[in-house]
Amino acid sequence: MQKLIRIGTRASLLALAQSTWIKGLIEAQYPETTVELVKIITKGDKILDVPLAKVGGKGLFVKEIEEALLNNEVDIAVHSMKDVPAELPEGLHIGIITKRENPLxxxxxxxxxxxxxxxxxxxxxxxxxxxxxxxxxxxxxxxxxxxxxxxxxxxxxxxxxxxxxxxxxxxxxxxxxxxxxxxxxFTEAEMLPAVAQGAVGIELRTSDAALLAGLLFMDHQETSLAVRAERGFLHRLQGGCQVPIAGFARLAENTLHMTGLVASVTGDKMVRLALSADTSDPEGLGVRLAEKLLAEGGKDILSEVYGHEMH
The missing domain is CATH 3.40.190.10 (Periplasmic binding protein-like II)
Known part of the structure; x- marks a missing residue:
């Protein structure tokens, strides 16, 4: 393992708690390695008086950190996975997803x-x-x-x-x-969680294969499968913070069970459906659930929210 690992993180109390936790896991596994936290102020941390939906949603908390990764200023980034947009910049990937906390x-x-x-x-x-x-x-x-x-x-x-x-x-x-x-x-039935809520992910450069291999001990397969299904769902719905979308998957006896929801902002229109599949293609399960939701009324709700026709 390399001698120094720089973690890019937001400076909020929660982001620092998560990054410090990851730092501790790496240092316990590799006592010879020094892990540094590099605090990065994101646009989302600066704009506090406007609803997220009005200033661009999800990418607001990760863009500057991803730029630091691409510029080799940090080696890994630690994110709350629910803040990470469905599409990542070229050259970066989420290599590790840690065990999920309470998702509710x-x-x-x-x-x-x-x-x-x-x-x-x-x-x-x-x-x-x-x-x-x-x-x-x-x-x-x-x-x-x-x-x-x-x-x-x-x-x-x-x-x-x-x-x-x-x-x-x-x-x-x-x-x-x-x-x-x-x-x-809130129970899952009352309030379905956000996609990837409760999961922490580690983003790194796709070219850093040795670093990824060394850090894979933190990956939690059950959480990873569920989050990949949820992100497939989000990606198909072109979802960001400006849309009332919820998606939650769980693994039971080698089957992924996923529930998804699309709602109008006022909550008077709501489509909620569930779908299950084996674990061979988690993203595919999310996409199929999204297609089903769109076909059964979700498309009209989202077209209204987006102000243009959904495809």
Whole structure:
């Protein structure tokens, strides 16, 4: 293994927690190797007052880090896989996907334990269209407002009384040892997770075969198969942050079971379907589920959201 590995990471508390975790795994495996964290400020970290959907969505948190990889300024990048666009720049790939954390969404409030207990017209904060549409479907009476910022910022805004409740990924809370803040978790049936939610991926240059081989000990096959299916689904739907899309796959007895959802932003239109297949072509399963969703009403919903006809 090379003597120095530079990890490109966002500077948020959560990103640093994830990168520090990966750094620890590499150093434990290769005591002779020094691992450095290189903090990179991304566009998504700079624009905090505008909903993600309006400023370009997913790529906002990875573009600058990918540029550092392509310029040989860092050796690997550690990402929350749900921030990674379906298409990657030429010369880069996601070589490793680590064991998935809790993939569900957490309900956090200082006044009640579940979203069903919130008073009529309560104010809920989330920056995700996926969460907004599914929440509006459960509780159309709630006032759902945009909530941007890092995890700690969002919790602070809740504690300052700006919201009656907020929704965050359970994985982020767990990684920052804040799982005690979650009052309850939405079931998969209530709120289907984002594609790849809870999974951390390692991106590297396709030319660095020896580095990839040395780091493969961190790859978790079950998570990798599920995330590949979910990303195939996302890719077919041309999905980014500006679309209410959810997709979640799990492996059981060598069969991949995947559920996908497309919704209107208001949550009044929703198509949700499931499909299963063996593990030989996870991406193909995701694509087939996406095709099925499009055929059964998803196409009309997405065409409305995108403002152009889906193909």
């Amino acid at each position: 969404d957490a309900f956090i409030s200082n006044i009640c334990a579940t979203c069903r207990e919130l008073p009529q017209g309560a104010k809920v904060g989330t920056s995700s269209l996926r969460r907004k549409s599914q929440l509006a479907n459960i509780r159309p009476d709630l006032v759902i407002e945009d909530l941007r910022g890092n995890l700690d910022t969002r919790l602070r805004k809740l504690d300052e009384g700006k919201y009656d409740a907020i929704i965050l990924a359970a994985a982020g809370l767990n990684r920052l040892s804040l799982s005690g803040r979650a009052k309850s978790f």
